[in-house]
Amino acid sequence: MRLSIAILAAVLASHPLMAAESWGLPNEEAATFSAKVVDMQCALTGDCPKDCGDGRRQLGFLTGDGKLILAMKNADPFAGASRDLLPFCGQTVTADGLFATNEGVRVFALQRIKPAKGQWIAANGFVRAWAKTNKVAADGEQAAEWFRHDPTVAALIAIGGKLGLGPDAPPKE
Numbered sequence: 001m002r003l004s005i006a007i008l009a010a011v012l013a014s015h016p017l018m019a020a021e022s023w024g025l026p027n028e029e030a031a032t033f034s035a036k037v038v039d040m041q042c043a044l045t046g047d048c049p050k051d052c053g054d055g056r057r058q059l060g061f062l063t064g065d066g067k068l069i070l071a072m073k074n075a076d077p078f079a080g081a082s083r084d085l086l087p088f089c090g091q092t093v094t095a096d097g098l099f100a101t102n103e104g105v106r107v108f109a110l111q112r113i114k115p116a117k118g119q120w121i122a123a124n125g126f127v128r129a130w131a132k133t134n135k136v137a138a139d140g141e142q143a144a145e146w147f148r149h150d151p152t153v154a155a156l157i158a159i160g161g162k163l164g165l166g167p168d169a170p171p172k173e
Contacts, residue, residue: 020111025100031108032096035061035069037088043068052089059085061095061108071095072107081110084125092116097123 020030040060042048052059059082061069071081097111110123130146131138142149161167 020097020109023098023109025098025102025109027101028098028109029100030097031099032094033061033063033069034092034094035063036092037085037090038062038068039089040068040070052086055082055086058082059089070105070107071110073109080126081123083129084110084113084121084123088113088115096120 019032022028022030037052037059038061039048039052040058041053042057043060043062049057058070058080060071063069071085073080093116094114095108095110095112096114098109100107100109112120112122114120127143127146128138130150131140131143134142134146134149134151136142136149147153158167161169163169
C-alpha cells in the first residue's frame with residue numbers, strides 16, 4: 001500500500017495536475033514541452049544583449065531540435081509572456097499552454113512555467129508587477145482590468161483617442 005501511494009505521489013509531482021485551459025483561440029491545441037528560454041531577436045539575428053534584453057525584447061523558446069516557438073501573451077489582455085519568461089533567460093523550463101494558428105502564424109499562449117528544479121508557476125507575472133508598481137492588490141479589481149486603470153494607457157488615449165485616430169476623431173459608422 002505504501003509503495004502504491006509513493007508511486008502515485010511521484011507521478012503527480014512530475015506532471016501538471018491540470019492541462020492548459022482552453023481560451024477558444026483559433027485552432028488551439030493544448031501542449032506541454034521543455035525548451036530553453038531565448039531572446040527571439042537574438043536567436044534570429046545574432047544581436048544578443050545580456051539578460052535577454054532585460055525585459056525590452058520578445059522572449060520565446062528554443063527546443064532541443066532547434067525549433068523557435070514564439071510565446072505570446074498570457075490570459076491577461078495585451079500583456080506579453082516576456083515578463084514571465086525573463087527570470088528563466090537561458091534556462092530550460094517546461095512550458096504549459098496552447099498552440100494556436102491565426103492568419104498562418106503559429107504561436108504559443110503561455111499559461112504556466114516549471115523551472116527545471118521547481119514548481120509550476122502561473123504565467124501572470126505582468127499583472128503582479130503592474131499591481132506592485134501601481135500599489136494595488138494583485139488579486140483586486142483594478143489589477144484584473146489593469147488596462148482600464150493604467151496611467152500610461154490613459155495618457156495615450158488622451159493623446160490619440162480610443163482608436164488612435166486622435167481625440168476628436170468621429171466614430172466610424
